[in-house]
Amino acid sequence: MRIIETADYDSMSQVVASLIAAEAARKPDCVLGLATGSTAIGAYGVLSQWYRSGAISFAQVRTVNLDEYVGLAPEHSHSYRYFMNEKFFNRVDIKIENTFIPNGIADDVEEECRRYDRLLKSLGGADIQLLGIGHNCHIAFNEPGPDFPLYTHKVALAQSTITANSRLFASQDEVPRYAITMGIGGIMSARRIVLAVSGKSKAPAIKRAFSGPVSPDAPASILRLHPDVVLVGDKAALSELPRGVWQW
Ligand code: GLP
Helix, strand or coil: CEEEEECCHHHHHHHHHHHHHHHHHHCCCCEEEECCCHHHHHHHHHHHHHHHCCCCCCCCCEEEECEEECCCCCCCCCCHHHHHHHHCHHHCCCCHHHEECCCCCCCCHHHHHHHHHHHHHHCCCCCEEEECCCCCCCECCECCCCCCCCCCEEEECCHHHHHHHHHHCCCHHHCCCEEEECCHHHHHCCCEEEEEECCHHHHHHHHHHHHCCCCCCCHHHHHHHCCCEEEEEECCCCCCCCHHHHCC
């Protein structure tokens, strides 16, 4: 694992954007695995700016997103499809038909999960997968549980996730209780994983994931078994990482 510590959120966003831009430059038709959440917004802003200045193109890029709320249509302003269109896709030259996100309003959610895994396989997995982390160490919407779910699946959101994400909704009651999420197998199949993290509130999750045991009660801990992980965090988020971890 490589750890890149930055001074603050903005410099973390610059580093994350550089890693993604480097992949798109190296392989113009690369598959980018993308994430939603406040942590990623800055990096999408930087990438959009670099596109506008002519430094980078996404014309041939394909994207696969990690997750979507069950019950929210793509046009819903709190859906992850809406988020991605607003924060990134509509701001660059990517072809919208090359962007993939689970369908939160599929009639048959089980079949939608299978379809998403087939799609991921047909794309050959992500070349680079961007991740954030939840306060409870979830990645995508893989919540702490008895095992590491391998495949795309429907998940009941943990109460702490509902509470954390309610800041974006009018009230906690409006937060969907279920989501479709890529499984741990799909995430781990990416050639490189970039975990972005910012702020003091995430420091305990980072400490748990990278210095406690690898176990499904902290889903992000599985990342330690991946051969190419880059943890990009600001000082505050990395402040509780024990010394030994820095020497990996
Ligand atoms: C959400 C998403 C995750 C994201 C995480 C952190 O629930 N499903 O993919 O990484 O929570 O979000 P934020 O960056 O807003 O803290």
